[in-house]
Each structure stands twice: as structure tokens, then as C-alpha cells.
Amino acid sequence: MCGFGGYFGTVRDGKGLLDRMTAAIAHRGPDEQGIFTTDKAGLGHARLAIVGLGDGQQPMSDATGDLTVAFNGEIFNYVELRERLRAKGRRFRTGSDTEVILHLYEEMGEDCVSALNGDFAFALWDGRRRRMVLARDRMGVRPLFYLQQGEQLYFASEVKALLQVPGVVAELDPIALDQIFTLWAPIAPRTAFRGICELEPASLMIVEEGRVSTRPYWSLDYPDADALPRHRDERAVAEELRALLGDATRIRMRADVPVGAYLSGGLDSSIASALAAGMAPDRLKTFSVTFDSAEHDESGYQREMAQALGTEHHAVACGEGDIAAVFPDVVRFTEQPVLRTAPAPLYKLSALVRDAGLKVVLTGEGADEVFAGYDIFKEAKVRRFCARQAGSRIRPHLFRRLYPYLPGLRQQSAEYLASFFGAGGSQLDDPLFSHRSRLDGTAAAKLFFSGDLRTTLSGYDAAEELIARLPPAFRRWHPLHQAQYLEARFLLPGYILSSQGDRMAMAHGIEGRFPFLDHRLVEFAAGIPPGMKLKGLVEKHILREASKDLLPPVIGRRPKQPYRAPDSRCFVGAGRAGYVADMLGEGEIAAGGLFNPKAVAKLHEKCRRQPASGFRDNAAFVGILSTQLWLATFTGAGASRARAA
Numbered sequence: 001m002c003g004f005g006g007y008f009g010t011v012r013d014g015k016g017l018l019d020r021m022t023a024a025i026a027h028r029g030p031d032e033q034g035i036f037t038t039d040k041a042g043l044g045h046a047r048l049a050i051v052g053l054g055d056g057q058q059p060m061s062d063a064t065g066d067l068t069v070a071f072n073g074e075i076f077n078y079v080e081l082r083e084r085l086r087a088k089g090r091r092f093r094t095g096s097d098t099e100v101i102l103h104l105y106e107e108m109g110e111d112c113v114s115a116l117n118g119d120f121a122f123a124l125w126d127g128r129r130r131r132m133v134l135a136r137d138r139m140g141v142r143p144l145f146y147l148q149q150g151e152q153l154y155f156a157s158e159v160k161a162l163l164q165v166p167g168v169v170a171e172l173d174p175i176a177l178d179q180i181f182t183l184w185a186p187i188a189p190r191t192a193f194r195g196i197c198e199l200e201p202a203s204l205m206i207v208e209e210g211r212v213s214t215r216p217y218w219s220l221d222y223p224d225a226d227a228l229p230r231h232r233d234e235r236a237v238a239e240e241l242r243a244l245l246g247d248a249t250r251i252r253m254r255a256d257v258p259v260g261a262y263l264s265g266g267l268d269s270s271i272a273s274a275l276a277a278g279m280a281p282d283r284l285k286t287f288s289v290t291f292d293s294a295e296h297d298e299s300g301y302q303r304e305m306a307q308a309l310g311t312e313h314h315a316v317a318c319g320e321g322d323i324a325a326v327f328p329d330v331v332r333f334t335e336q337p338v339l340r341t342a343p344a345p346l347y348k349l350s351a352l353v354r355d356a357g358l359k360v361v362l363t364g365e366g367a368d369e370v371f372a373g374y375d376i377f378k379e380a381k382v383r384r385f386c387a388r389q390a391g392s393r394i395r396p397h398l399f400r401r402l403y404p405y406l407p408g409l410r411q412q413s414a415e416y417l418a419s420f421f422g423a424g425g426s427q428l429d430d431p432l433f434s435h436r437s438r439l440d441g442t443a444a445a446k447l448f449f450s451g452d453l454r455t456t457l458s459g460y461d462a463a464e465e466l467i468a469r470l471p472p473a474f475r476r477w478h479p480l481h482q483a484q485y486l487e488a489r490f491l492l493p494g495y496i497l498s499s500q501g502d503r504m505a506m507a508h509g510i511e512g513r514f515p516f517l518d519h520r521l522v523e524f525a526a527g528i529p530p531g532m533k534l535k536g537l538v539e540k541h542i543l544r545e546a547s548k549d550l551l552p553p554v555i556g557r558r559p560k561q562p563y564r565a566p567d568s569r570c571f572v573g574a575g576r577a578g579y580v581a582d583m584l585g586e587g588e589i590a591a592g593g594l595f596n597p598k599a600v601a602k603l604h605e606k607c608r609r610q611p612a613s614g615f616r617d618n619a620a621f622v623g624i625l626s627t628q629l630w631l632a633t634f635t636g637a638g639a640s641r642a643r644a645a
Helices: 014-024 078-087 098-115 174-183 234-252 267-277 299-309 320-334 343-355 367-371 375-387 395-402 407-411 414-420 433-448 451-456 462-468 472-476 479-496 498-506 519-526 541-547 579-583 586-592 597-609 615-635 639-644
Strands: 002-008 032-037 041-047 067-075 118-126 131-136 145-149 152-156 203-208 211-216 259-262 285-291 312-318 360-362 511-513
Touching: 002 014, 002 067, 002 118, 014 032, 014 041, 041 067, 041 118, 067 078, 067 098, 078 098, 098 118, 098 131, 098 203, 174 433, 174 451, 174 462, 174 479, 174 615, 234 267, 234 519, 234 541, 259 267, 267 299, 267 360, 267 367, 267 541, 285 299, 285 343, 299 312, 312 320, 312 343, 320 343, 320 498, 320 615, 343 498, 367 479, 367 519, 367 541, 375 395, 375 433, 375 479, 433 462, 433 479, 433 597, 433 615, 479 498, 498 511, 579 615, 586 597, 586 615, 597 615
Parallel strands: 259 285, 259 360, 285 312, 360 511
Antiparallel strands: 002 041, 002 152, 032 041, 067 118, 118 131, 131 203, 145 152, 203 211
């Protein structure tokens, strides 16, 4: 895992630009840096050495010098690909997975991406054809951004590097802000930065003289709802799932450095850790974050699982003050406003891994999207059940079963529950039915937008744009598969793998690996009947069946508790970070022009008086604060006060 930047076109002082771009993302690759330039292209690379420690330097060229690649991530099946290529007579000069890309491209051209099993983004200069090829992995684990200036195209692993390009000025995209305050993340290719785009997951970009073309090379697909299921026998499905997951873990343990694992105490990370523990050459190191508040803390389950596996376990405590202290750095690395503080503890967790001397960890991300683990899937099922008998006073009580970690719901009436969750309030044929209550609840935070911003956004609807991006087959899928697609295609790469994943890990030079996002497993799971994934109101049923021998019963039977962290209360009260009052002051808010100063002042006061504010207020508070920090960090607005804090 690394970071890279580069350009296509004629650039004055290309080497100087590449030096600056590489320096801006040096945290992604603290081990080595390299530069490659020609008259028409340039590549810069910051390396985190994991495979081929002594001979994997980048940018890497083939023996002829015609092909040169800069690569971020890992090709997990590089061993098998290398043997296949050797059988065809190809000779390798290194032991790195990077060289496999060069040989495979020479064999297959840009279609080589279809043979790669990995988490990757790369830029490959083809000197013979005078073109640049950019590619990104199927699920969007590794980032890749780009911008065009006239006939020049610039690209990089993070926007920070693109801000080194002469003439580029950071400016917030108001449409992206509206999308974040509705969907939690911009809809790619849009980013928080006006004029800077993101290459979408599973996409190729070909850049040639006078022409830029982009196309997908893979797509997430599900069977039609009325089609006969591909897999019918539950035991056989569980056995195949286990074999695939085992192999996905095995190839993700490949490294020339030790591999550890995140252990949250939940089902997914426990499965990944259990499989890794059985494959690790030495005692597996596991890492967890703990919280002061019982509402968020899972340390008891973490200790239970670590003891069962016999791992060398490490934990970092994360208090409310810790979250506030690191939050400006979090925003600097996410490069976009966020509505939750959840990335902050993960920022501290990756620092713990680095301090322990590791560079690589396995994590459980992706299992909830692939095997229907989120509460929103169960909630949508109950909402559909209630909508079929809209006047029922009995059915809404089912909502209490969904959120046992939210005790306040147990005291609410059936009428309140039905209203809160939008039962009966949405059309059953709405493509976003599963997510409509979340979208409406999140979008309520836009009440704090300024009049000028509302005017700018007049007539725009982020949810409608999301609907327009859905594939034609979407309406033919089962409702659960529709909901899974929305999570896996948009929120997963836009927020989970980005703001909570790559950015927080790579801030400290840590590579996260995700066995549940192996594309073979994703494709197999897409064909599993919905009733095997969500059985009644039991989430991830088939995954539990496939892994029940790996886990203590208390873990294997544990219901989903989503990863959360304290929100607005981290920033209010005596002794809290001084930058908060500055960033949310009426003068600073007015200068930013994005929010209503008086409304924000009232929200700030409300959160001071009632630290356990509801979802809308928490999302609004964190969203506004992170937006103000984004402005201070990237545009210079309020920068002096942010630095003084």
C-alpha cells in the first residue's frame, strides 16, 4: 500500500511538481519515494513496503522501459498470476506484486484488471502507445482522484497532492455538501472539491492525446427477484461460503511483514481474526478501541475473543476529549466533511498499530453489506410489513427489537415508532424505500443551511440523483438486494472504506485488508437467497452458520451492534477543545457563508445543555463543525484560529 501522483501532458518542471505531490502524501508511503518522467507524462510514488521489500521500488518499469506503473494497494493473487505468466515464458526481475501488473498488461492490455484479485489503484504509462491507463479496484477500497486543466490531466491517491498543481485552488462544491448532508458522502465522481473528481470503483480511464475515456470493467449484480435461486441447499451454501472466505483470508495474509487484525468484538472482525490466527506464522496481534461510555464500549467482547484465540491483544482507550482533540486531523485526512465522529477512534487505532510495529491489518468491513448485517435491512423489512397493514397498532412494536442498544425506543408508543421510522409513509415502489427514513432523518440537518446556499441548491435533490444512477436491473431485484446494492455501491466506497477506512489507516501508514470484499465472495453472496442472509430478523444468518465453529457462542450468537462513537457531546462542556467555539462562532459561520449563524448558535447551545441530543442534532453539529474545519484546512478560512487551537 502506498500513494502516488502523476500527470499526462506537457508540464513545466514536472519533476518539481512530482516531488511536491509525493511529499503531500508521504504519510501513505514513509519507506521510499520515487519519480519517473518523460516528455509527456510523469509519475511520483511514496512507498509503504509490504511485498518485495528489497526490490519493489516504484515507479517500476518493464525490461524494455516502455511500460511504467505507479501502484497503490496489493494484488493478492500475484503468486498464481506470476506462475501463469512464467509458464508462458515471461521472466520476472523482482518478487513484488507490482511487476505482475506490467507483465499482465503486456499480455492483455487494460483488460488485465479482470484478472486481478486485489485492492488497488494504479497509473500505467504505455510509452509505445503514448497513453496513460488509470484503474481502481472493484469495491473502491483504494482511492484515486483526478482533475483536468486544459490538455493536461493530473491524478493522485489523495486530493492533497492535486492541490500542489499550479493554479489549483481548493473550493467547496455545494452540490457535494448537499449530498453529504443527505447520503453521508458525495456521489462519485463528484468530491467535496469543486472541479476535482474521483475515479469510480471498478473503472478504467484511458488518457490519450486529445481524448479521455472512462468505462466500468465490473459491476455488482443480483438475480431477478422471480428467478430460481442459484443456491438452494443451506448446508452446501455455508460450506462454499466458508471455503471462499478461508481462501480470501489466506491470500490476504501474504506479506513480507507481519499481519495483524482489528478486533471490535463483533461477528465480522471476530471471524476474520479467527481465520487469520489459524494462518499466522506467529502469534497473531489484534487491536481494539475502547470507550468510556457503556453505550459504545465493546471491550468485554473484545477480551473474550482475544482470549479464545490466544492473540497478543492491544487496546487504545478513546474518551470524548480524545475525539475532540484529533478531530481537526481527522478532517484533514478524510478531505471531506463528515456527519459522525466515528473516524476519530479509528485514527487512534491505526496509530496504535503503527506504534506496535505493524503495517498491515485484516478487518471485518464489508460483511454487513455483503451478508445483510445492518439494522437498516431489518428496519426496511419491518417497515414493509407495517405498510401492508398501515393502521395496525401491533406491528410497529417490532421496531423495538431492532435497536436494543437504544433504550429510549422502548418507552415510545406504537404511533411514535410508526412515525419515527416512516412506516407507511413511503411508497413501496420507491427505489430508495429501504433508506428513505435514514435519508429524510439525515437531510433534516440541512435546516441549518444558509439562505445563500439554499438559493444555490434550489431545485436540486440528492436522492433523485442517486435514483438516476441506479442500474436498469435494480427494480427487478428483491427488496433486500436493492438495499444491499445501495449500501455496497455508494455508502461503502464513499464513506466506510474512505473516511473510516483508507484515510484513517493511511494517516499512520497502515494498510487495511478486507477478506469479506474479495470479489469472488461478493459475487457468490449476491446469488444467495435473501432468506438465508436475513432470516426473519436474524442478520447474516448464513455467515453465522458458516463460521459457528470458529467463535465462542457469546460472539457467534451476538446481535449486530453497529460501530458508533460519541458525537456532539465530545465538543461541549468544560475543558473541551477551544477551536470548537471559534469554528462555530457567529462571525466564522457567517464568513463561511454555508450555514445560518443564529441557527448554529442555537444548536451549539442546545448541545451544551443536552449532551445526549438526537440523531438530527448530532449529525448537524458534527457536519457543520467538520465543514468549518474543512474550510479552515483547505481554503484558509479561519485557518489562523484552527492552527492556534
